[in-house]
Amino acid sequence: xxxxxxxxxxxxxxxxxxxxxxxxxxxxxxxxxxxxxxxxxxxxxxxxxxxxxxxxxxxxxxxxxxxxxxxxxxxxxxxxxxxxxxxxxxxxxxxxxxxxxxxxxxxxxxxxxxxxxxxxxxxxxxxxxxxxxxxxxxxxxxxxxxxxxxxxxxxxxx
Numbered sequence: 386x387x388x389x390x391x392x393x394x395x396x397x398x399x400x401x402x403x404x405x406x407x408x409x410x411x412x413x414x415x416x417x418x419x420x421x422x423x424x425x426x427x428x429x430x431x432x433x434x435x436x437x438x439x440x441x442x443x444x445x446x447x448x449x450x451x452x453x454x455x456x457x458x459x460x461x462x463x464x465x466x467x468x469x470x471x472x473x474x475x476x477x478x479x480x481x482x483x484x485x486x487x488x489x490x491x492x493x494x495x496x497x498x499x500x501x502x503x504x505x506x507x508x509x510x511x512x513x514x515x516x517x518x519x520x521x522x523x524x525x526x527x528x529x530x531x532x533x534x535x536x537x538x539x540x541x542x543x
Contacts, residue, residue: 403437406479414483418507425494429487436482440475447474 410433415421444451451471458470469476 403434403441403475403479406476407433407437407483410480410483416507420499420504420507421491422494422498425487425490428490429483432482432484432486433479434482435486436477437475437479439482440478441472443474443478444472 407430411426411430417426448471451473455468455471
């Protein structure tokens with residue numbers, strides 16, 4: 386009986402990650418304003434759920450390998466990336482299923498409808514926003530032997 390409960394709990398580990406990925410894929414891959422109709426989105430959503438569920442089972446099977454690696458690399462990966470690494474089969478499966486079942490209907494819709502209908506292009510707000518460079522921690526200068534206050538702006542001569 387305990388084994389059944391642990392198995393069910395293990396299978397539910399990926400359940401938190403998969404819906405978030407599928408929602409993100411549905412909202413931004415591509416966004417609705419690019420003209421993708423509802424029936425294409427439904428096909429892509431079914432593919433994302435199918436791939437996510439299959440990938441979730443694979444994720445649980447690979448946990449004995451991915452969990453220790455994510456713990457070892459947690460400093461370099463960060464909190465969210467560590468979880469993404471652990472469940473990469475589920476997240477990747479959702480993306481692959483979204484593409485495999487969403488691309489053919491999207492292609493059919495494009496060839497037989499969107500290519501022939503003159504619709505306005507969506508307005509994108511892709512403004513150039515310069516990013517700040519990486520900020521590296523700086524070591525404080527070591528105090529000099531003559532003046533332990535770091536000789537801040539003053540020279541020792543007279």
